Each structure stands twice: as C-alpha cells, then as structure tokens.
Amino acid sequence: MFDSLELKSRAVSIFDFRKVDFKDEYEPFETDEEALEADLLLIRKQHSDTVTSETAAEGDFVRISCESENPRYNKKSIFLTVGKNIFNREIEEALIGMHVGEEKTVFAEKDKVSFTVLDIQRRIVPNLTDENVALWDIENTKTVDELKKVLIKKQYDEYCKETVQSLSSYIVSETARKSEIIPDEEDVEYEKNLAHNMGFDMIRSMGADPESMSDEEISKIIGADNKIFLQNIEKVCLDDLYASVLGFELMKKSGDYPSQQDYKNALKEQMEYKGISEDEAQKQYTPVDFFRAECSNYCYDTVGAYLKEFFDNKEI
Amino acid sequence: MSINVATNENYRDLIKDGFVIVDYFTTTCVPCKMFSRVLEELTLDYPFVNIVKVNITDYPAIGKENEIDGVPTVKFIMNGEEKEKVVGLMSEDEVIEKISEYYYA
Numbered sequence: 001m002f003d004s005l006e007l008k009s010r011a012v013s014i015f016d017f018r019k020v021d022f023k024d025e026y027e028p029f030e031t032d033e034e035a036l037e038a039d040l041l042l043i044r045k046q047h048s049d050t051v052t053s054e055t056a057a058e059g060d061f062v063r064i065s066c067e068s069e070n071p072r073y074n075k076k077s078i079f080l081t082v083g084k085n086i087f088n089r090e091i092e093e094a095l096i097g098m099h100v101g102e103e104k105t106v107f108a109e110k111d112k113v114s115f116t117v118l119d120i121q122r123r124i125v126p127n128l129t130d131e132n133v134a135l136w137d138i139e140n141t142k143t144v145d146e147l148k149k150v151l152i153k154k155q156y157d158e159y160c161k162e163t164v165q166s167l168s169s170y171i172v173s174e175t176a177r178k179s180e181i182i183p184d185e186e187d188v189e190y191e192k193n194l195a196h197n198m199g200f201d202m203i204r205s206m207g208a209d210p211e212s213m214s215d216e217e218i219s220k221i222i223g224a225d226n227k228i229f230l231q232n233i234e235k236v237c238l239d240d241l242y243a244s245v246l247g248f249e250l251m252k253k254s255g256d257y258p259s260q261q262d263y264k265n266a267l268k269e270q271m272e273y274k275g276i277s278e279d280e281a282q283k284q285y286t287p288v289d290f291f292r293a294e295c296s297n298y299c300y301d302t303v304g305a306y307l308k309e310f311f312d313n314k315e316i
Numbered sequence: 317m318s319i320n321v322a323t324n325e326n327y328r329d330l331i332k333d334g335f336v337i338v339d340y341f342t343t344t345c346v347p348c349k350m351f352s353r354v355l356e357e358l359t360l361d362y363p364f365v366n367i368v369k370v371n372i373t374d375y376p377a378i379g380k381e382n383e384i385d386g387v388p389t390v391k392f393i394m395n396g397e398e399k400e401k402v403v404g405l406m407s408e409d410e411v412i413e414k415i416s417e418y419y420y421a
Contacts, residue, residue, distance in 0.1 A: 042360070050363075072420055072421065078420070080364075086420070123360075
C-alpha cells in the first residue's frame with residue numbers, strides 16, 4: 001500500500017546530502033575530565049562499605065532523636081548526613097565528635113533543640129587502584145587505565161549521539177535549501193496545525209494554559225517568549241515537511257517502504273499514548289499522516305547512519 | 317537510600333510508608349537518563365530516602381492513574397500522601413531542597 005502513495009509536496013531536483021560540507025559545524029571531541037572524575041567517584045562510592053562508628057564525623061549517616069517546640073526538630077527518630085546541612089547547620093556542626101548515646105542542646109536558629117545520637121554509620125570509600133578495579137569487574141576492565149578508557153568511550157558515544165543529531169538537522173536543512181522543492185499548501189497547513197497542537201501540548205505540560213492565559217503569563221511560566229517558542233516549533237514542523245520530501249525520494253530509490261504492520265504498530269502507540277480507540281486513532285493519524293512522518297524519519301535515519309559511520313571511523 | 321523498581325503489583329506498597337521520591341520515566345527520554353544519574357548520586361549521600369522508579373512505557377496504568385503527561389515527572393510522597401509533583405528535569409540541589417522541605421517537615 002505505502003509503495004503506491006505519493007506526497008503532495010514534491011521535489012523538482014534533489015541535492016546529494018553527502019556533498020553537504022559539515023566539517024566546520026561541529027566541535028571536535030574532548031574528554032570531559034571533570035565528568036570523568038565524577039564518574040570515577042560515583043563508581044568508588046557504589047563499591048563502598050558502610051560500617052558502624054562510635055563517633056560522628058562529617059559525611060556520616062546519623063540517626064538522632066530530638067526534642068523542641070518546633071515540630072521540625074521534634075522527632076523520635078530522624079536520619080541525616082552530617083555536614084550536608086539540609087536538616088540544620090547548628091545541629092549538624094554540634095554532632096561532629098559526638099558518641100552514640102550522647103546528648104546535647106543547641107539553638108537551631110532561634111529554636112532550642114535537645115538531641116541524642118542513636119546510631120552512626122560511616123561510608124568507607126575504596127581507593128582507585130588496579131586491584132580494586134579488577135575486583136569490581138566493570139565491563140571486564142582490570143586496571144584503572146582500562147576503566148578510564150571505557151568511561152571515555154561512553155563520553156564519546158554520547159558526544160557522537162548528540163553531534164549526529166544536530167548535524168543531521170543541519171545536513172537535512174542544507175540539502176533542502178540546495179534542492180528544489182515545491183511544498184503543497186495543504187501539507188503546509190497540516191504542519192502548521194501540527195505545530196500549533198504540539199506547542200500547546202508542550203505549554204500545558206509546563207503548567208500553563210495556552211487557551212486562557214495571555215502571552216505574557218505563558219512566557220513567565222515557560223521561561224521563554226511564547227510567540228517565539230511557537231514560531232520555533234512551527235519552523236521545526238515546516239523543516240520536517242522538506243525532510244519528508246527528501247525522505248520520499250530516498251525511499252523511492254531504496255524501495256524500503258513502510259509496511260502495513262508498521263502502520264498498525266504506530267496506531268497502537270497512538271492508542272496507548274492518547275488513551276483512544278483504534279477508530280479514533282485512525283481518524284487522528286491517517287495512513288497519509290503516517291507515511292509523511294515515515295518519509296521524514298527515513299530522511300533523518302539515512303543521514304544519521306551516514307554520519308554515524310563517519311564518527312565511528314574516527315580515532316578518539 | 318534504596319532504589320526500587322515499581323511494577324503494577326508492588327507500586328502501592330512501595331509508596332505507602334515514609335518519605336519516597338517517585339521517578340516516572342521512559343527509557344527513550346534523554347532528560348530521564350540525566351535525572352536517573354542525579355538520583356543515583358543522591359542515593360549515595362542520603363541512604364535514608366527511598367526512591368521508586370516507574371517505567372511508564374512498561375506500566376502505562378500507573379502513569380495514567382498518576383496523571384503523568386510528560387517525563388520525567390517526580391512525585392514527593394510522605395506516608396502515601398502526595399506532597400508535590402514536578403514535571404521536568406530537576407537538579408540535585410532542587411531535589412535536596414524537597415528532601416529538606418518534606419522529609420524533615
């Protein structure tokens with residue numbers, strides 16, 4: 001069925017996306033040393049042991065009972081991490097050096113609080129050594145250097161994912177600009193309508209009501225100028241129309257058309273996502289809507305695969 | 317802090333006692349992954365707070381029942397009572413502020 005569908009918008013000539021020069025459009029990969037250190041610390045903490053301690057020190061997990069007229073400080077049993085100062089700075093400072101069973105009275109700002117230490121747990125964080133790394137057995141790494149390489153590779157994979165995504169948009173947009181595409185008015189209207197609904201859904205998800213609130217009120221809640229926000233979404237949707245036309249041409253060349261089963265799966269997703277019946281899903285998401293979206297996806301996927309191969313072949 | 321993964325069967329039990337942070341997520345959502353890392357780091361500094369993770373793709377009924385329209389959504393629950401619902405990615409400091417507000421209330 002989908003191999004006989006045509007898009008109303010059409011291409012007179014198509015520029016080869018592989019000829020788009022993108023070398024100045026991305027930053028080269030650099031290891032994020034700070035993130036690497038944070039990852040290593042997280043791994044060490046994940047492999048730490050907790051032991052009972054007699055005296056409290058900064059970073060210990062302590063359970064206390066406290067009495068005060070202020071209900072925040074009147075608890076039979078409450079946990080805190082000493083020195084994080086989320087519970088109360090004065091109490092947490094006073095805790096340092098206290099023993100299990102010891103009592104103290106302090107002023108937590110203006111509230112008089114008497115508290116007793118019930119329990120102290122201390123985290124022992126292991127050092128980063130080859131011996132420990134071999135014990136932890138993270139992705140078969142046996143040394144600190146091997147572990148670092150694995151973590152840097154993860155950073156690189158993440159970098160590639162983000163770079164491929166942004167470069168795909170650039171390449172598709174440049175390809176569309178250099179091609180000759182005649183958009184159909186109905187398709188343009190469809191994309192504008194889609195953008196309108198998407199924008200409103202996003203505004204609602206951020207806690208604003210696009211139908212009853214003013215632009216000014218919405219802008220305050222979403223943290224951006226509402227009109228520009230909606231214009232940007234509209235631009236993305238119209239770009240998508242060009243991507244559909246490019247994708248359609250690529251699909252014709254490869255013969256890789258979506259199947260009826262693909263459409264059924266997409267309908268199922270719509271039904272689950274929106275909580276609607278199959279009939280309603282078919283009305284809201286017609287085969288033509290599906291095909292247009294698939295063509296756009298095909299375009300981005302093809303460009304994405306080309307870019308992925310480019311980055312996979314690069315040395316880190 | 318312990319991280320528990322919710323199912324249709326255990327969800328109610330997991331949120332009924334004490335202070336619980338519930339993270340409603342999907343595996344394809346990038347901010348959800350970032351928030352997962354925030355929670356993972358918090359678990360190590362605040363082991364006394366419980367975290368419940370709900371994959372709403374696998375358990376859409378829980379998502380529907382809790383009116384989850386976008387991910388990540390975070391709920392702060394005390395003894396089964398919802399104290400606050402936040403839609404969108406939260407920073408570590410923002411979560412800590414909520415722990416201070418609700419756990420130590």
